[in-house]
Amino acid sequence: MEDLVQFPRPLAAKEKKQQVLEIFERYKKDPHYLLPLLNDIQQNIGYISTEVLHLASDHFGIPLGRVYSVATFSKQFKFSPPGKYVIEVCSGAGCKVKDGTDILAVLEAELGIKAGQTTQNGLFTLFQRSCIDACALAPAIRVNGHLYGKLEPKDVLKIIKEYEIML
Numbered sequence: 001m002e003d004l005v006q007f008p009r010p011l012a013a014k015e016k017k018q019q020v021l022e023i024f025e026r027y028k029k030d031p032h033y034l035l036p037l038l039n040d041i042q043q044n045i046g047y048i049s050t051e052v053l054h055l056a057s058d059h060f061g062i063p064l065g066r067v068y069s070v071a072t073f074s075k076q077f078k079f080s081p082p083g084k085y086v087i088e089v090c091s092g093a094g095c096k097v098k099d100g101t102d103i104l105a106v107l108e109a110e111l112g113i114k115a116g117q118t119t120q121n122g123l124f125t126l127f128q129r130s131c132i133d134a135c136a137l138a139p140a141i142r143v144n145g146h147l148y149g150k151l152e153p154k155d156v157l158k159i160i161k162e163y164e165i166m167l
């Protein structure tokens with residue numbers, strides 16, 4: 001198992017709010033920018049809160065219902081905060097073919113959730129990705145951006161236990 005990148009510092013609520021406001025400042029008050037803004041929020045904050053929907057309605061001067069329609073039309077947006085630890089599992093050919101290990105299945109069984117879901121204790125959210133740009137380290141996963149490669153099932157279980165202990 002290779003452990004390559006430093007664990008990013010999680011954002012506090014105040015910092016998160018500041019980051020949301022900074023993202024809004026990047027976009028002109030033109031409704032054409034609604035979707036790019038929502039994408040930006042999703043990428044950087046991890047989900048679209050009710051507060052963001054209201055802010056977007058005010059920012060672009062359009063009805064809240066229209067903002068909601070645009071946001072819910074796309075399956076890519078999440079409307080609840082992700083778990084404390086976001087696990088991205090590569091299910092690309094490079095990672096699957098390597099040794100036939102199905103890391104996603106191991107994680108789903110261990111956490112009791114499917115890809116796209118969050119554990120009941122709010123600790124882990126699991127996402128399936130087509131590639132996480134670490135093909136040379138296949139099979140690989142990221143946890144809050146921290147890359148783990150050349151994994152075996154026992155490594156995955158060890159990683160989960162380490163994050164549980166960090167509580």
Ligand code: FES
Nearest residue numbers: 090092094095134
């Ligand atoms: S195919 Fe798995 S990281 Fe690229």
